Amino acid sequence: MLKQYDLRMTPQRKAILEILYNCRGHHLEIENIYQLLSVDLDKKHKVGLATVYRTMDTLEKVGLVSKLSMEDSPSRYELAFPEETNHHHLICLKCGRVQELDDVLTEEFKKIVLESKNFMMTERPIKIFGYCSECRN
Ligand SMILES: [Zn+2]
Ligand SMILES: [Zn+2]
CATH class of the missing domain: 1.10.10.10 (Winged helix-like DNA-binding domain superfamily/Winged helix DNA-binding domain)
Structure with missing residues (x-):
């Protein structure tokens, strides 16, 4: 490369x-x-x-x-x-912890987007922001 x-x-x-x-x-x-x-x-x-x-x-x-x-x-x-590129990221807004989310879980989401909006999502990883289990405690 x-x-x-x-x-x-x-x-x-x-x-x-x-x-x-x-x-x-x-x-x-x-x-x-x-x-x-x-x-x-x-x-x-x-x-x-x-x-x-x-x-x-x-x-x-x-x-x-x-x-x-x-x-x-x-x-x-x-x-x-x-x-190894096909995973998405869950990012904690408080502690910055990054967890990986398997792409298999988003296949359904891609299908819904395609069927309802006729929009094809690319393979780019998705970032989801929120709070991890430790920070929510
Ligand atoms: Zn956290
Ligand atoms: Zn990653």
């Missing part, structure tokens, strides 16, 4: 992809990735926060990473491998 854009697999890009791979099911802020990186990389390959931001933009552009924009907090990132 990087090659399609004439980009190389640098140690920094590789390290970030590995972190995201090891954290599948989680949605990381750039700050989290940066912290995990400083543990992972040796001194020679140390990267600054600005580089992490730039790298994430690049990885998003080539389609390796997907970005989840939040309401009041920093964006979250996860791997965007084709077979």
Whole structure:
């Protein structure tokens, strides 16, 4: 995917992809990735926060990473491998917790939208905002 854009697999890009791979099911802020990186990389390959931001933009552009924009907090990132893109997100407005919602559950919703409005929803993930069980307690 990087090659399609004439980009190389640098140690920094590789390290970030590995972190995201090891954290599948989680949605990381750039700050989290940066912290995990400083543990992972040796001194020679140390990267600054600005580089992490730039790298994430690049990885998003080539389609390796997907970005989840939040309401009041920093964006979250996860791997965007084709077979893993079909899930939606439940986002807690109080604590920022992100949970994944299986796409199977929204098939019916897509069908209703198509039948009632003759509108075909694309495969883009849906964001649903609300309050998680802990915050409701
Ligand atoms: Zn919450
Ligand atoms: Zn997700």
